[in-house]
Amino acid sequence: MRPFIRPRPVENPALRLVLLHHAGSSAMVYYPLVRLLPADWDVLLLDLPGRGSRHGEQPDREMTRVVDRVLADVTPQADGRYALFGHSMGAIVASEVARRLAGQGRPPVWVGVSGRCAPASPVDHPARLVTLDDESLLTTLVGLGGLPALIGEVPELREQFLRIVRPDLEAVASYRPRVDRSPLPCPITVFGGIDDPFAPLGSLPAWQEETVAPLRQCLFPGGHFYFADDALPEFARQLRAELHAELGTQAARAAG
Numbered sequence: 001m002r003p004f005i006r007p008r009p010v011e012n013p014a015l016r017l018v019l020l021h022h023a024g025s026s027a028m029v030y031y032p033l034v035r036l037l038p039a040d041w042d043v044l045l046l047d048l049p050g051r052g053s054r055h056g057e058q059p060d061r062e063m064t065r066v067v068d069r070v071l072a073d074v075t076p077q078a079d080g081r082y083a084l085f086g087h088s089m090g091a092i093v094a095s096e097v098a099r100r101l102a103g104q105g106r107p108p109v110w111v112g113v114s115g116r117c118a119p120a121s122p123v124d125h126p127a128r129l130v131t132l133d134d135e136s137l138l139t140t141l142v143g144l145g146g147l148p149a150l151i152g153e154v155p156e157l158r159e160q161f162l163r164i165v166r167p168d169l170e171a172v173a174s175y176r177p178r179v180d181r182s183p184l185p186c187p188i189t190v191f192g193g194i195d196d197p198f199a200p201l202g203s204l205p206a207w208q209e210e211t212v213a214p215l216r217q218c219l220f221p222g223g224h225f226y227f228a229d230d231a232l233p234e235f236a237r238q239l240r241a242e243l244h245a246e247l248g249t250q251a252a253r254a255a256g
Contacts, residue, residue, distance in 0.1 A: 002053050003073040005045040007034045013042035015109070015243065016082040018074055020090030022115070023172055024141065024165030026051040036236035044077060046070065050164040059167035063175040067096045075101070081250075083110040083243060087191075088198070088224070089172050091116035095210060096177075098184055107186050110246045111211075112239065114191035115199050115224050118206035119177035127173040134162060141165070144198075146225040187213040189242045191235070193226030194219055216242065 005027045017037070019030040027045035034043050048066065049057035060066045070093050074084075078101050086094030091113035098111045129137060138152045138161075151157045188211040190204050201219070208215040218238045220226040227235035 003046055004077075005031070005047065005052065007031065007043060007045070008039075010040060010042040014038070014040040014081070015247065016042045016044065016077055016080060017243070018044045018046060018077065018082065018084050018094075020046055020070070020084065020086035020093050021048070022086075022088035022090055022146070023168035024161060025146075028052070032232060033236055033239075036233060037240065046073060048168070050167070059164050059171075061167045061170040061174070063092065063096075063171045066093060066171050067100070071097050071100050075106075078106045078108070081109050081247070083108050083112070083246075085112035085114070085239070086116075087114040087227075088116050089168055090114075092119075092172065092175055095119070095184070095188070098186070099181060102182075102185055107184065109250060110186055110243060111184060111188050112191060112242065113188060113207060115193070115196055115226075117199050117203040118190075118208075118210065119175075119181075120209055121203040121206050130166070130169050130173050134158075137162075137165070144224045145222075145228060183209065184211045184213075187211060187216065187246055189216040189218060191218045191227075191238070192220070193222040193224060195222060196224045196226065198224050218242065 019027070019033070021027060021029050027047040030045045037043055047054050048059065049069065050059035060069060074097055084094040084098050086092070094111055095113055098108050101107060129140065132140065138158070141147050142149050142152065151161055188207055190207045192199050192201065192204055194201060204217060205215065220231065220235065222231060
């Protein structure tokens with residue numbers, strides 16, 4: 001099974017960008033974003049097991065296994081200039097995979113993390129969500145704005161969603177960052193909604209501990225899914241700006 005959707009393969013890209021989805025989602029959540037990104041970027045949308053082309057695979061229930069699997073998927077793509085971006089669960093995966101690749105001497109040029117408290121911040125909501133019954137879990141997740149209400153009304157959609165979201169949430173709840181981890185040698189930009197209950201504004205500056213570079217923040221109106229629907233173009237603009245700034249810095253450094 002192929003782990004990636006590659007909407008528009010680019011040979012000799014200016015940048016390869018790997019996008020990592022949130023719990024209960026799939027690579028398709030980023031499909032509308034691709035058309036808003038530069039044509040010379042090779043954009044890879046990764047599916048975790050249990051969805052998309054990997055629907056026949058069992059989702060992992062431990063974050064260490066999720067990271068191991070994504071590392072194996074991303075490593076062949078980690079040549080040239082590449083970057084990682086992840087939202088919520090995907091933010092954890094992006095930062096941990098980046099750290100593992102950096103340890104191999106192949107760091108990304110940039111990591112974007114979204115909708116997630118920093119690893120050093122105490123987080124209780126994943127464990128709390130895991131304990132909810134199906135109805136309460138669906139009500140809570142629909143209330144965040146990232147799911148259509150219809151998902152709870154169509155039995156087939158409901159069962160399919162619960163089959164992947166529960167293991168994903170268990171994996172997030174199992175996450176225990178290593179206390180001896182080294183900060184990333186590349187910049188991190190943290191993205192967030194100003195009203196996100198799962199990633200309060202006060203928790204975001206702690207991402208500075210995860211990088212040797214100055215932390216950058218991009219904040220938007222809205223909650224956990226601040227980039228949904230009409231807000232997507234502005235999110236894409238900020239994403240492009242952050243990466244262009246970093247690519248420009250690297251070019252200037254090389255010229256100097």
